[in-house]
Amino acid sequence: MKFPIGARIIGLGASIPSAVITNADLEKLVATSDEWIASRTGIRERRIVTDETASSLASEAAKDALGFAGIDPTEIDLIVVATSTPDFLYPSTACMVQAAIGADNSAAFDLEAACTGIIYALAVAQQFIATGTFKTVLVIGVDLHSRFLDWQDRNTCILFGDGAAAFVLQASETENDILSTYLRADGSGAHLLKIPNCGTKYPHANKDLSKNLEKSEKFVEMNGRPIYEFAVKAVPEAVRTAIERAGVKLEEVDYLVPHQANIRIMNSAAERLGIAQEKVVSNIDKVGNTSAASIPLALWHGVKNKQIKEPAICALVGFGAGLTWGAAIIRWNAKDKRLLQHESKHKHGPSK
Ligand code: UT7
Numbered sequence: 001m002k003f004p005i006g007a008r009i010i011g012l013g014a015s016i017p018s019a020v021i022t023n024a025d026l027e028k029l030v031a032t033s034d035e036w037i038a039s040r041t042g043i044r045e046r047r048i049v050t051d052e053t054a055s056s057l058a059s060e061a062a063k064d065a066l067g068f069a070g071i072d073p074t075e076i077d078l079i080v081v082a083t084s085t086p087d088f089l090y091p092s093t094a095c096m097v098q099a100a101i102g103a104d105n106s107a108a109f110d111l112e113a114a115c116t117g118i119i120y121a122l123a124v125a126q127q128f129i130a131t132g133t134f135k136t137v138l139v140i141g142v143d144l145h146s147r148f149l150d151w152q153d154r155n156t157c158i159l160f161g162d163g164a165a166a167f168v169l170q171a172s173e174t175e176n177d178i179l180s181t182y183l184r185a186d187g188s189g190a191h192l193l194k195i196p197n198c199g200t201k202y203p204h205a206n207k208d209l210s211k212n213l214e215k216s217e218k219f220v221e222m223n224g225r226p227i228y229e230f231a232v233k234a235v236p237e238a239v240r241t242a243i244e245r246a247g248v249k250l251e252e253v254d255y256l257v258p259h260q261a262n263i264r265i266m267n268s269a270a271e272r273l274g275i276a277q278e279k280v281v282s283n284i285d286k287v288g289n290t291s292a293a294s295i296p297l298a299l300w301h302g303v304k305n306k307q308i309k310e311p312a313i314c315a316l317v318g319f320g321a322g323l324t325w326g327a328a329i330i331r332w333n334a335k336d337k338r339l340l341q342h343e344s345k346h347k348h349g350p351s352k
Contacts, residue, residue: 006176007129007137009330010071011168013064014300015057016047016161016287023158030154037158038285042263046161046288048146054164055087055096058142061164061293062101065138069168073101076168077134079108080125082117082141082292084321085148086110089198097140106138113185114193115259115320117141117292122167122316122328123181129171140166143291148195150219159261160220161288165296179313179329180246182238189230189323193222227323228265234325235259235269239315242327250274253329254312255302259319260284260294269317281307281314291320299332308332 022045023034037043049057058081066073081094094108113120118141125137145160169178196202197218235258243250256275258266263284270280281302290297295316302308311333319325 005130005132006172006174007126007169007178008172008175009167009177009332010170011065011069012166012296012300012303013061013066013068014163014165014293014297015060015064016163016290016297017049017052017057019048019050020045021048026158029151030157032154032158040262040264041159042282042284043158043288044285047163049144049162052144052162053087054083054085054142054144055093055100057144057162057164058083058093058097058140058166059100061142061166062097062138062140065166065168066101069170071136071168073103074105075136076103076106076138078125078128078137079103079106080121080137080139081108081110082113082121082139083110083143084112084114084117084195084291085142085144093142094140103138107134113320113324114322115261115289115291115294116183116318116322116324116326118295119181119316119318119326119328120183120324122169122178123183123326125169126178126181129169132171135171137169138166139169140164141292141294141296143293145220145289145291148220153219155224156220156222159289161290163287163290163293163297165293165300167296177331177333179248179331180242181326181328182242182245183326184234184238184324186323189226190321191223192227192323193220193321195220228262230323231261231265231319232268232272234319235265235317236272238317238319238325238327239269239273242315242317242329246329248313248329252313253279253315255279255281255308255314257281257295257299257302257314257316259289259317260287260298261289261319294318303332
């Protein structure tokens with residue numbers, strides 16, 4: 001794919017809450033076990049917010065990414081926040097972030113594509129850059145599912161964690177790091193994963209209707225098995241299509257950075273694609289499924305723990321509620337001057 005103006009990735013940052021919930025902690029809440037959770041999902045612990053909100057966690061990730069990029073918040077032209085657990089229905093979480101970080105010259109909006117949101121947001125950011133509309137775009141994925149979980153439902157409460165992660169993209173006449181994107185949706189699967197009571201379908205103003213809601217309707221509802229079956233097919237399909245669009249061969253993909261929903265889904269997708277397990281980047285054991293934050297947070301951990309050696313071609317791939325799915329083939333090149341400066345000076349960010 002040819003781009004009139006390329007989009008360089010000049011920053012990456014993350015923020016996760018400090019409170020840890022282990023599988024042993026969950027054993028005290030629901031009929032589950034560390035053995036079941038770890039073997040069926042790969043998750044051992046997750047981070048849960050205490051006082052933070054989507055916008056506060058997103059703002060910390062944004063500051064981390066801006067530090068990485070070595071740019072001032074006033075240079076940002078657009079903030080896109082991918083989230084399905086915003087602070088409010090409105091104003092947007094992106095506007096809250098804009099004020100919190102002092103991005104005084106930027107436009108700001110939220111985008112909702114559940115766990116695929118960050119892929120959608122990268123695609124949107126790239127389009128604005130490619131057309132010359134905006135030069136510097138901050139793209140954030142943030143979700144706080146802990147606020148919407150039924151802590152007595154073992155089908156869902158063991159899966160999710162809270163987190164935020166961000167990219168800074170900048171226009172370039174000579175280089176391009178977003179090699180391709182591929183976005184899909186299938187609304188006929190909408191019933192498989194949802195938080196039913198937060199929108200106009202159940203108007204909160206109507207107190208009687210609110211009262212009549214079933215308990216389960218107030219929380220995340222999920223039918224996990226069909227999503228699993230959808231994901232093991234959707235992930236390889238998205239990666240294959242995106243690499244074809246990028247004009248790269250499968251062998252040229254250095255790392256697969258999948259949505260961190262289940263280690264079995266990641267491994268199965270890698271196997272179907274013929275990608276070696278050591279090329280799969282995963283932090284699900286530490287953070288669980290952080291939804292829109294999951295892919296950049298995994299990339300961030302992979303860079304920080306030096307699994308990812310640059311320059312690298314990374315296949316980012318997501319799936320989730322909607323149903324939505326999609327992939328982005330990116331070039332990760334931390335040898336860039338600004339990123340090297342960051343590595344030597346900048347120490348801020350999650351400790352794990
Ligand atoms: O971002 C996208 C979000 N969602 C997903 O990606 C979910 C995708 N789906 C999955 O990851 C898996 O389907 C799950 C991890 C949710 C479930 O794993 P599974 O291998 O599909 O298990 P299952 O639903 O087929 O359940 C197997 C058994 C059932 O018991 P019976 O009927 O065999 O007696 C469940 O009741 O495991 C039971 N079970 C549990 N046992 C202990 C379900 N949850 C738990 C639990 N602890 N937490």
